[in-house]
Amino acid sequence: MFEYIKGSLEFIGKDYIVVDNQNIGYKIHTSNASIADFKTNSEKVTVYTQLIVREDDMSIFGFSTREELKMFQLLTTVTGIGSKVALAILSSIPIGRLTGIIVSEDVNSLTKAQGVGKKTAQRIILELKDKVDSKMAIIEPSLISTQLLDNDTEEAISALMALGYTKGEAKTTINKVKDSCNSIEEIIKKALVFLSK
Incomplete structure (x- = not known):
């Protein structure tokens, strides 16, 4: 529904921001990396977004880059990974390193992300290793x-x-x-x- 939202950064929470666009404040759930990016240019921000609709909730998730949004979308396609776990992963591991972990099948590093056990890490790697952009990978x-x-x-x-x-x-x-x-x-x-x- 929303490709992106442009506006001024009005508030920064623990895992979300509030962006004002024409006097409407949008609460947007985001990662630590994106929050850091938004802090550097709070007067005018562009947030690349995805609207998640459930029976009892509508939430906007958004990021400072299209690449991070794409990774979020990929993570949520993995069996058993919801938007909150996907966001926790992106907040724990920068996108370049996360891509490297998936490409190199580094299960142990992936389990360091909040909410990710060994089986979940293996499933993420199995389902995404052929889908991620390996050019973005940062491998130790x-x-x-x-x-x-x-x-x-x-x-x-x-x-x-x-x-x-x-x-x-x-x-x-x-x-x-x-x-x-x-x-x-x-x-x-x-x-x-x-x-x-």
């Missing part, structure tokens, strides 16, 4: 390294076994060298150097 370097190594360890072991080493030799050696590596090729190369000593 340590997380990339850890996940890369976890995924590639078995492949590196198989490669060394194909070269005649036992599984035990391969696994022990890879565990010794993998922490200083950033790719499967580097793991195998360093493992071979170690084994040839």
Whole structure:
């Protein structure tokens, strides 16, 4: 119904703002990140909005960017995620980092958001990993390294076994060298150097 609302910022609550537009005050539920954005330009704000209608309630949710609104809309498509939980997630985790968490399937980081347990985090990742814009993802370097190594360890072991080493030799050696590596090729190369000593 409302694409956006423009007006002056009249009040900031814990998880909402009030925007005055032609002497009508709109109560708009929003995230911590958007509240911070609105504070920097309180005279005239543009809030990208979605009206949520239920049997006993009509609420406006809005954000300082279209990207955050889109993420909110995506989160509310996930089974069992309502508008309040979606807002709590966006208030706990900045959108770029949230996108990175979903893209990299980082369940543990997602469970740090209020109202999100392990099963809910897994469901969010499963349902949204192919829908989010990966270009917006901010992924922690340590997380990339850890996940890369976890995924590639078995492949590196198989490669060394194909070269005649036992599984035990391969696994022990890879565990010794993998922490200083950033790719499967580097793991195998360093493992071979170690084994040839």
